Amino acid sequence: MSEVKVSVGERLVLTARIGDNLGVVLARHNLISLPCGGQGICGLCRVKIREGPVTPPTKYERLLGYTGSLRLACQTGILGDLRVELLPGLPKPVRLNTLLVNPRKINPLIGTQDRGVLELFDRKIDVGVDARVLLLDLGTTKIAYQVVSPRGDVLFEDSVFTPLSDFGLDIISRLARALEDKRVKDEIYSRLRSVVYEISNNHSTNLILVGGNSVMESFFFNLDLKGLAEYPFRPATNDVVVDRVGDKLFIGMPMIAGFLGGDAYADLIASFQLNIDKPYLLIDIGTNTEIFLVKDGEVYATSTPSGPAFETGISRGSTVFQGGIFRARIAGVKDEKPVFQYSYLGAPTGILGPAMISILADLRRGGFIDEGGRIVRGYKTLNGLKILYIDESRDLYISQVDVRNIQKAIAAVKSGVRILLREAGVSKNALKGLIIGGNFGVNLDIEDAMSLGLIPSVEKDIVVAAGNLVLPGLRVALLNRDYLFNYKAILEKIKTIDLPKMPGYMDLWVDSLHLTPL
Amino acid sequence: MLALEKARICLVNLERNCVLESVKSALESGVPASEIVLGSLSKAMEEIGRLYENGDYFIAELIEAASIFKEAMRILEPRLKEEASRLKTARRARIVIGTVKGDVHDIGKTLVAIMLQAAGHEVIDLGVDVPAEKFVEAVEKYHPDIVGMSALLTTTARYMKTVIDELERRGLRRSLKIIIGGAATTSEFAREIGADGWAPNAIEAVKLVDSLMGIRDE
Numbered sequence: 001m002s003e004v005k006v007s008v009g010e011r012l013v014l015t016a017r018i019g020d021n022l023g024v025v026l027a028r029h030n031l032i033s034l035p036c037g038g039q040g041i042c043g044l045c046r047v048k049i050r051e052g053p054v055t056p057p058t059k060y061e062r063l064l065g066y067t068g069s070l071r072l073a074c075q076t077g078i079l080g081d082l083r084v085e086l087l088p089g090l091p092k093p094v095r096l097n098t099l100l101v102n103p104r105k106i107n108p109l110i111g112t113q114d115r116g117v118l119e120l121f122d123r124k125i126d127v128g129v130d131a132r133v134l135l136l137d138l139g140t141t142k143i144a145y146q147v148v149s150p151r152g153d154v155l156f157e158d159s160v161f162t163p164l165s166d167f168g169l170d171i172i173s174r175l176a177r178a179l180e181d182k183r184v185k186d187e188i189y190s191r192l193r194s195v196v197y198e199i200s201n202n203h204s205t206n207l208i209l210v211g212g213n214s215v216m217e218s219f220f221f222n223l224d225l226k227g228l229a230e231y232p233f234r235p236a237t238n239d240v241v242v243d244r245v246g247d248k249l250f251i252g253m254p255m256i257a258g259f260l261g262g263d264a265y266a267d268l269i270a271s272f273q274l275n276i277d278k279p280y281l282l283i284d285i286g287t288n289t290e291i292f293l294v295k296d297g298e299v300y301a302t303s304t305p306s307g308p309a310f311e312t313g314i315s316r317g318s319t320v321f322q323g324g325i326f327r328a329r330i331a332g333v334k335d336e337k338p339v340f341q342y343s344y345l346g347a348p349t350g351i352l353g354p355a356m357i358s359i360l361a362d363l364r365r366g367g368f369i370d371e372g373g374r375i376v377r378g379y380k381t382l383n384g385l386k387i388l389y390i391d392e393s394r395d396l397y398i399s400q401v402d403v404r405n406i407q408k409a410i411a412a413v414k415s416g417v418r419i420l421l422r423e424a425g426v427s428k429n430a431l432k433g434l435i436i437g438g439n440f441g442v443n444l445d446i447e448d449a450m451s452l453g454l455i456p457s458v459e460k461d462i463v464v465a466a467g468n469l470v471l472p473g474l475r476v477a478l479l480n481r482d483y484l485f486n487y488k489a490i491l492e493k494i495k496t497i498d499l500p501k502m503p504g505y506m507d508l509w510v511d512s513l514h515l516t517p518l
Numbered sequence: 519m520l521a522l523e524k525a526r527i528c529l530v531n532l533e534r535n536c537v538l539e540s541v542k543s544a545l546e547s548g549v550p551a552s553e554i555v556l557g558s559l560s561k562a563m564e565e566i567g568r569l570y571e572n573g574d575y576f577i578a579e580l581i582e583a584a585s586i587f588k589e590a591m592r593i594l595e596p597r598l599k600e601e602a603s604r605l606k607t608a609r610r611a612r613i614v615i616g617t618v619k620g621d622v623h624d625i626g627k628t629l630v631a632i633m634l635q636a637a638g639h640e641v642i643d644l645g646v647d648v649p650a651e652k653f654v655e656a657v658e659k660y661h662p663d664i665v666g667m668s669a670l671l672t673t674t675a676r677y678m679k680t681v682i683d684e685l686e687r688r689g690l691r692r693s694l695k696i697i698i699g700g701a702a703t704t705s706e707f708a709r710e711i712g713a714d715g716w717a718p719n720a721i722e723a724v725k726l727v728d729s730l731m732g733i734r735d736e
Contacts, residue, residue, distance in 0.1 A: 172702075176672035229673035230620025231647055373576055385572050400573030407576070500622040500646070509625060510577055 007083045016078050022047070022054070023074030031086060035096040035154075038074035041467060042096040042154075045073040052082035063464055064101070065275045096157055098146065101472040103273045103480040110150040110207070110478075118207070118249070120242060125249055127207050133478055134205035136196060137263060137470035138162070138212030138220055140171050140287050141319070143195065146471050147203040152479045156203060157471075162216070163191050170287060171215035178219070179229055188219045196220075200248065209474045210241075211253040213288060214261035217241070221252055232498070233258025238491060240484055253477065254487045257496045259303035264290045266473025267437050268299065269483050269490070273476055274466075279426045280433030281417065283455060284469065285440040289413050293420045300424045302497040304416040306409045310353035310440070313409070314402040316390075318350025326443055328355045328390060330362040337378040338368055340390045348394055354443035359390060359398060360406060361448035364515055371514055373407045375400050411512035414453045418512065419502050421456075423495075428518070433462050437469040453518040521547060522558040525590075529562035530569075532579060534586045541590045551597035555638070559590055563636060567721035580629065580720065584636035591638070611731045614656045615666040616644035617700075618681060621674035626700055626720075630666065633720040634727060650677075650684040657690045664727060667713075668700040675702040679711040695730045699723060 006014045006022070008031060016025045023045050026032045036042035040060030048069050055077035057067045066072050073084075110118050110131060118125045132155065137144040144159040167174045167188060178185035200208055210220060214235045218225055221243055223236040234257065241252030241262075253262030267290065271282050282292040285306065293300040310317070318324030323346025331341040342348065342355065351359065363369045368378045368388060375386040379400075386400040421428060434455065436444065442465050450457045466472075477483040483490070499505055512518075521544035528536035537559075544554050566583045569575040575583075613634055617627045624646050631641045642660055644652055653665060665685070669675040678698055685691045697715040698708050708716035715730060717723040 172672045176676070179673065180676075230671070230677075231622045231674075372578065374574060386574070404573045404576055498622065500624055506625050506628060510581065513577060 004078060005081045006078065007081075009085060018079060020078045021074065022076040022078050022082070022084070023072070025078065026073050026084075026086075032073060034074050035094055036098075040072055040075045041099040043072060043100040043102070044096070046070055046087055047073045047076075048085040048087065049076070050083035050085055053079035054082065055079060059461065059464055063274050063276060063466075064099075067275075094154055094156060096154060098144075098154075098157060098468050098471050099270075099466050100154065101270050101273045101469075101476055102152070103476045105480055105482070107480045107482055108150060108152075108478065109481040109484065120249075120251070125244070127249065131207055132203060132205045134196075134200050134203060134208040135471050135474040135478070136199075136208055136210045136212075137266075137468060137474070138192070138210055138216045139263070139470075140213060140216060141169070143199075144468055144471060145199055146475070147205060148475060148478065150478070152475055154475075160195060160199070163195055164188060171213060174219075175215050175225060175229055179225055185219070185222075185225070189222050192216075192220050197248075206248050208248065208250045209253070209478060210250055211262040211266040211470045211474055213263050214255045214258055217252050217255060217262045221250070228258050235261070240487055251484065253474070254491060256301060256491060256494055257303075259288055260290055260301055260496065263470045264292075264301070264303070265487070265490075266470040266477070268292055268294075268301075268473070268494075269476050270466075270469045270473035271435055274435070276435070277432035279424070279431060280435065281420075281431055281456070282435045282437060282469075283413065283417070283441075284437035285413065285444075285454075286438045289416065290437075291413070291416050291420055293424045293426060295424055295426065297493065298424070299494045300420045300497060301494050302416050302420055302499055304412040304499055306412045310356055310406060310409055313405045314351070314356065315399050316350050316396050316402075317356070318352055320345070320352060320439070322350060323347060324350035324352050325355045325390070325396070326352045327445075328359050328362075330366055333366070333378070338363065338366055338388065342390065348391065348396065351390065351396065351398075352443070353440055354445065356398070356406060357452065357454060358445050358448045360403065360515070361445070361451045363388060363398075364451065369403060369515070371516055373403050373513065373515055375403065407513045407515065410452055410454050410515070411509050413455075414512040414518050415505065415509045416499055417456055417518065418508055419497060419499060419505065423497055423502075428456050428458065431456070431458050431462070433464070434458050435469075436463065436465045437467070439467060441465040442467045450517055452515050453512065455518075457517040522549060522554060525554065526558040526562045526565075529559060529583065529586060529590075530565050532582050532586065534589070537586050537590055538593065541593055545593070545597060550601055551594045552601055554594060555591075555598070559587060560637070563587060563724075567724070570721050571719070577629065581632060584632045587636040591636075610638055610640060611664055611727055612640045612642070612660060612662040613664045613666055613727065614642045614644060614653065614660060614662040615668070616648035616653065616656075617646040617668045617670075618674055618677040619647055619649045620677055621669050621671055621700075622646045623668070623670035623700070626670065627666075627668035629720040630668070630699065630717075630723045633724050637724045637728070639727060650681045653681050654684055654688055654690065657685065657694065662694070664695045664697060664730060666723070667696070667698045669698075669703060670701045672702040675700065675707065678703075678713070682712050697723070697726055697730070 035044045058075040135146045147156040221241045227234040235255040243250040253265045255261045279295045284290045289306040325342045325344045328342035330338045379386040387397040390396040449455045525540035695714040698713045705716045715726045717726045
């Protein structure tokens with residue numbers, strides 16, 4: 001193994017081996033930190049390569065624009081003697097799981113020269129020179145947040161449960177309850193506010209940027225809910241929502257449509273700042289899946305219900321909160337039955353959505369399930385129902401009815417993508433990028449998802465699992481206020497597609513039930 | 519009754535040509551059309567229903583089965599009329615169906631309509647986003663035995679009660695049966711809003727209509 005020299009700055013010289021990861025080498029000597037653990041998403045380990053051979057930029061570096069002399073150390077392999085330069089002012093180590101997207105144009109909401117005074121539409125608000133800002137992704141199951149400085153340095157990141165499970169696990173049930181009984185609406189409002197106040201007070205933030213699905217955001221800002229309850233599903237407003245309570249200022253991202261909320265807006269503007277050619281597809285897989293097709297000057301958008309069926313809609317499903325199997329593969333076949341190998345979080349009591357996709361994909365490849373989704377071999381019959389064991393000793397299995405439910409969820413996404421491509425007049429092969437947003441996508445095996453048609457089959461190289469894109473989008477809005485002030489110009493470019501209303505939707509949906517690539 | 523048995527097996531296996539040929543040859547050999555429907559095709563549809571419920575068959579198979587059944591019925595129709603069969607007049611219900619106002623989900627409702635038609639009922643499909651007035655108009659115009667309503671969303675399901683109230687207010691409810699379905703509904707909800715029945719899927723919907731019409735399998 002040949003040794004090489006890595007010169008850092010003017011004086012320091014480290015030794016390393018060819019093929020070593022530059023980020024690991026630098027972090028081992030405590031010269032940099034790897035906030036996202038070397039996943040390449042936080043972009044905080046950037047260094048300048050002055051001289052010397054290194055591996056070409058990875059997918060994540062290309063996406064975040066580190067393809068010149070500026071590189072992400074954790075994505076860079078050492079191929080010979082190097083001279084590198086560390087960048088000054090790296091923020092202190094903080095655990096990050098979120099892509100750090102920097103806008104190309106900086107026009108911060110809180111200007112440094114105006115001493116922390118924020119001009120918001122017609123108002124001037126003093127948030128203080130060393131204000132901290134809370135970015136809040138108000139989800140159906142989880143509230144994810146970041147505390148950032150006005151310059152966008154991430155100081156803290158975490159998430160809490162959305163304390164509303166007793167009003168239903170999905171937004172439609174909560175909406176129905178709140179519409180029937182005003183006290184429920186008030187209770188939801190006050191619970192959301194109190195959990196957010198607690199976070200906000202703990203981190204001394206007075207400015208809070210909020211992105212949520214339309215129902216959650218409307219609850220949070222106490223907006224009228226009626227329009228969200230029925231066709232054509234419209235939020236009370238498409239404007240940026242501003243709410244000032246005491247010394248706290250809440251700003252809600254504009255809601256695009258009934259099932260494309262401020263969270264979808266944040267997703268979209270984050271994607272605008274990635275280095276990705278158009279047309280690209282952005283799919284945020286969650287309880288509700290939002291899909292964007294971004295062309296030059298035009299954005300096609302739709303949403304479709306999908307999520308629960310991957311996890312809560314099946315016999316042995318589980319969610320990340322309960323833990324369970326997150327990765328699984330068929331390792332072999334014994335007595336004509338598949339034998340699985342799996343990894344789990346906590347205890348193997350259930351199966352998480354991404355693992356479920358891999359299980360189904362492997363069962364298809366092994367011919368245990370046919371293209372139409374029918375279990376054809378290797379099964380046991382339990383009360384007239386076919387089941388395929390993943391681990392019989394733990395009573396973990398997938399049933400024929402489970403397969404059917406997953407097929408429906410896949411078809412919801414697949415038919416949505418097909419309709420968007422059709423309406424936008426873009427062929428699958430013309431796509432230059434495919435961004436998978438949401439935490440579901442992070443653990444998803446891209447090839448498995450493609451083999452079933454959950455995501456379109458494109459060159460693997462243009463597919464990026466970006467994780468949560470709502471927080472990056474909120475941060476983009478903080479660093480470039482145009483996204484808060486000129487939101488109307490963006491909304492005007494978005495063409496919202498109502499799937500059930502589209503001609504031929506049912507036939508397309510039925511066809512999309514086939515477990516075949518798209 | 520070899521042809522009858524063959525038609526049944528072929529329909530379960532979704533073999534269209536085999537079904538149609540078996541039906542024709544049964545007719546030629548003098549089997550009454552009513553017996554072909556009752557003794558063979560309906561039994562096959564029930565079996566297909568069972569296969570659907572345990573997941574062996576799925577939506578595409580259901581649609582295909584209904585389509586084959588319908589084509590077979592076109593061959594049998596003239597003979598059934600000749601026979602003026604008891605079966606036919608007893609079995610057939612007229613059903614007005616629609617997805618309620620505020621909801622544009624089409625698939626579940628359409629599947630129910632297809633299966634009801636395959637079972638020999640007459641279905642008038644009002645489409646989606648159907649307001650109470652349109653249900654009322656259809657009831658006045660077609661005098662159906664049954665009105666079926668669908669909703670996917672919890673928020674729109676509440677509108678079913680509005681439709682029922684309106685039918686009652688107009689004095690149209692008396693002999694009319696109301697059935698509901700859709701992801702947002704349950705049997706308790708059906709009882710609560712005063713519907714006469716609820717079904718979780720298209721197969722159960724056919725059974726429900728049969729039982730409301732007093733049709734029992736012999």
